[in-house]
Amino acid sequence: MHTTTLDAVIPETCVSAAVAAPSIHNTQPWRFCLDAEAATFQVRAAPERGLRHTDPGWSPVGRLLPAPEDPGLLAVVRLVGSAARRPMRHRADLYEAIWRRHSSRLPFSGRPLPPSLRNELGEAARMEGARLWFPDPVETAGLLRLTAEAERRNRVDTDRAAESNLWVHRDLEPHSDVGLPRAVLGPQDAREHLPLRDFTAQRHTERLVARPFEAAPVVAVLITEHDRRADWLRAGQALQHVWLLATAHGLRVSLLHQALEWPDLRRSLSPTPGRTGPVQMLIRLGYGPEGPASPRRAPIVVLDEVLPSR
Incomplete structure (x- = not known):
């Protein structure tokens, strides 16, 4: 041939x-x-x-x-x-959305996501062999508490803090086509309700300013049936598909992955621990400013x- x-x-x-x-x-x-x-x-x-x-x-x-x-x-x-x-x-x-897709770690508005859009995002995950769960407000609060506990652990863990800080650099440093420029880090939640990742591992207001974030964050949970190597790849494909679709609809996205880094907390993220599949990512969705993009x-x-x- x-x-x-x-x-x-x-x-x-x-x-x-x-x-x-x-x-x-x-x-x-x-x-x-x-x-x-x-x-x-x-x-x-x-x-x-x-x-x-x-x-x-x-x-x-x-x-x-x-x-x-x-x-x-x-x-x-x-x-x-x-x-x-x-x-x-x-x-x-x-x-076309590939070139516009990036994290926005800025506050989102309180504008709700239409049910039809939630269904479309869920279908995008299903097409890639994963599932997208939209928890209710009480369940979301529980997920945010687990995320906050993971963020606390990350800050006091010397090795993790050093590793995280290694990938944050000044915007004018050479070889800055990888890692996170300080410009993309964004502020912290002044209400301390939404536990965003502190990549500098040093939560000081003079380095990461505080601003009020949305009072009722929309968090989607990406789940796979199993937790094998193939499932990790499917989760990555599903995340990309969901993120691109959200971008095409004018949504902003950031990831809350702290609790996934701790096995005990990750198990507690599942809708029904022991009976539902493993959680692969927490995805924060909303309408808001685009924010700066990380380099590639x-x-x-x-x-x-x-x-x-x-």
């Missing part, structure tokens, strides 16, 4: 979109490898960019994806021709050499 070699512009465009994906502390812990003749991308983990304390991961259980003998290979993406030849699985405007590395930095011809 004849295989068409990819035009040089296509890989760079694909990788530009891929590196715009969210990552904790904007560490961007991935690399890509291209086999142009087979029109195939490999998505690989970059463990040297991982967070040993904050996001250590677990030993794989069950079948690895896609190759058990190569645990660093997270996924293979094969380009199989024009999307126009196949039915669209996602909204056509989600690609250039495609040439994360794209490895073309694989040898087969």
Whole structure:
């Protein structure tokens, strides 16, 4: 079968979109490898960019994806021709939303999310093999209490505090295409109701100013059926799909991931601990200011050499 070699512009465009994906502390812990003749991308983990304390991961259980003998290979993406030849699985405007999607750690308004939009976001998660749960106000308050406890633990844990602070830098520092510029950190909640992540690990008002945030935050909970390696990948796909759809609808998003870093607190995040699937992320949604965006590395930095011809 004849295989068409990819035009040089296509890989760079694909990788530009891929590196715009969210990552904790904007560490961007991935690399890509291209086999142009087979029109195939490999998505690989970059463990040297991982967070040993904050996001250590677990030993794989069950079948690895896609190759058990190569645990660093997270996924293979094969380009199989024009999307126009196949039915669209996602909204056509989600690609454009990639370039606008980023966290906003600023206060949101109290404007409610329409039920139809909640359902659409839930369907986006379901399409990727995950589930999106919108807790009621009492359940949300419980999740925020767990998040606040995790934030307290993070601040007093010396190793985690040092690791977190390592990825925060001054906006004018060199090599600042990764990590979190101080401009994107945003203020803390003056009411101390919404426990936002203090990435500086030093909560001082002269460094992170306090402002009142929304009194009734909207928090969606991303859940997978199991907690295997494949489920982590599905959770990442679902998060990206939900986030892009929210962006297309004019919503702002930030992540409350503190409680997921502590196994005992993470178990308590589930709607019915022991009977529902593991929680993979808490997603704060609302209408509000866009806020500044974190930088991304250039495609040439994360794209490895073309694989040898087969």
